[in-house]
Amino acid sequence: MKTIQVTASSEYSVKIGSGLLHTLGAELSGICKVGTAAIISDSNVWPLYGEAAKASLESAGYRVINIVFPAGEQSKNGETYLSVLNYLADCHITRSDCIVALGGGVVGDLSGFVAATFLRGIPYIQVPTTLLAAVDSSVGGKTAIDLTAGKNLAGAFYQPRLVLCDTDLLTTLPEDIFRAGCAEVIKYGVLFDNCLFDTLLRDGLSFDRETVIARCVELKRDVVAKDEFDTGHRQLLNLGHTVGHAVEALSDFTVSHGEAVAVGMAVITAAAVKYGICGSDVLQQVRSILAKFRLPGATQYSAQALMAHILSDKKRLGDSVTLVVPEAIGSCRLRPTSIDELKDLIEAGL
Numbered sequence: 139m140k141t142i143q144v145t146a147s148s149e150y151s152v153k154i155g156s157g158l159l160h161t162l163g164a165e166l167s168g169i170c171k172v173g174t175a176a177i178i179s180d181s182n183v184w185p186l187y188g189e190a191a192k193a194s195l196e197s198a199g200y201r202v203i204n205i206v207f208p209a210g211e212q213s214k215n216g217e218t219y220l221s222v223l224n225y226l227a228d229c230h231i232t233r234s235d236c237i238v239a240l241g242g243g244v245v246g247d248l249s250g251f252v253a254a255t256f257l258r259g260i261p262y263i264q265v266p267t268t269l270l271a272a273v274d275s276s277v278g279g280k281t282a283i284d285l286t287a288g289k290n291l292a293g294a295f296y297q298p299r300l301v302l303c304d305t306d307l308l309t310t311l312p313e314d315i316f317r318a319g320c321a322e323v324i325k326y327g328v329l330f331d332n333c334l335f336d337t338l339l340r341d342g343l344s345f346d347r348e349t350v351i352a353r354c355v356e357l358k359r360d361v362v363a364k365d366e367f368d369t370g371h372r373q374l375l376n377l378g379h380t381v382g383h384a385v386e387a388l389s390d391f392t393v394s395h396g397e398a399v400a401v402g403m404a405v406i407t408a409a410a411v412k413y414g415i416c417g418s419d420v421l422q423q424v425r426s427i428l429a430k431f432r433l434p435g436a437t438q439y440s441a442q443a444l445m446a447h448i449l450s451d452k453k454r455l456g457d458s459v460t461l462v463v464p465e466a467i468g469s470c471r472l473r474p475t476s477i478d479e480l481k482d483l484i485e486a487g488l
């Protein structure tokens with residue numbers, strides 16, 4: 139097992155290893171008074187791991203209630219949020235109780251926002267069950283739900299008390315979802331760590347999960363320590379996301395977030411080559427690694443269609459966007475880009 143300490147507005151551990159779900163009750167009792175634990179999960183995860191989570195909590199003395207909503211991004215909305223809040227109130231959950239988010243990014247984001255706002259904040263812990271949640275969304279305290287106008291538009295920065303990442307839970311992930319999560323892992327290599335990148339390029343999908351997840355969490359920990367509230371440095375984590383979000387939305391979400399980020403990384407790297415920001419060897423390496431993980435490195439959408447989607451967000455963006463551009467494998471920088479220039483840049487990257 140590996141343990142990483144995150145230092146933000148509060149300090150907590152991220153524990154990563156095999157078999158950790160069975161330690162959930164014991165771990166929780168070390169940080170949260172024994173009372174009621176409210177497990178929030180979804181219809182994919184609960185049938186697989188709900189009973190084991192419940193048994194572990196009960197054996198540590200917790201009363202357990204569970205709330206299970208339909209799996210998928212479409213559940214990450216105000217309606218689910220309010221129904222969870224109302225259920226917690228009906229069950230007389232108090233500030234000395236605790237929420238356990240058992241699931242992937244949707245469960246983690248929604249549960250975190252519930253925890254941030256129920257009774258003005260109650261403790262919660264994250265038990266990520268997807269690779270994407272393990273390396274990214276479960277760590278760093280970004281919580282949110284979607285609004286009609288877009289993703290993650292209502293939320294809060296609210297840190298969990300613990301992240302318990304049982305790598306065994308990733309074994310039941312469908313392969314395409316695991317590969318999509320790999321796009322976020324590759325992202326950390328491109329952003330900060332050429333050794334991680336080389337390991338992934340060498341090992342492909344058989345990379346050592348505990349080691350690689352722990353490395354990504356360390357890298358994210360460093361980002362969060364510098365810029366918890368996302369005012370600058372943390373925006374680096376958006377590598378591939380400007381074009382990625384547009385691809386995701388244009389495909390009506392049939393292209394997953396991870397696949398879309400893969401496309402976005404390839405497009406921005408190709409543009410960076412054309413703009414003389416990095417060499418063509420960087421693009422070659424990005425394309426090779428995406429191919430190794432069978433992730434897409436190109437899109438059928440035109441620059442015009444991508445821009446139309448990006449511009450639909452223009453009110454929120456203002457007159458410029460901050461792009462993340464690679465200078466080398468393991469080193470990227472933020473580049474404020476006017477909306478006018480963005481179209482040329484995307485065209486250059488397609």
Ligand code: GLY
Pocket residue numbers: 274275277278280368372375376
């Ligand atoms: N998922 C990006 C961040 O935590 O900032």
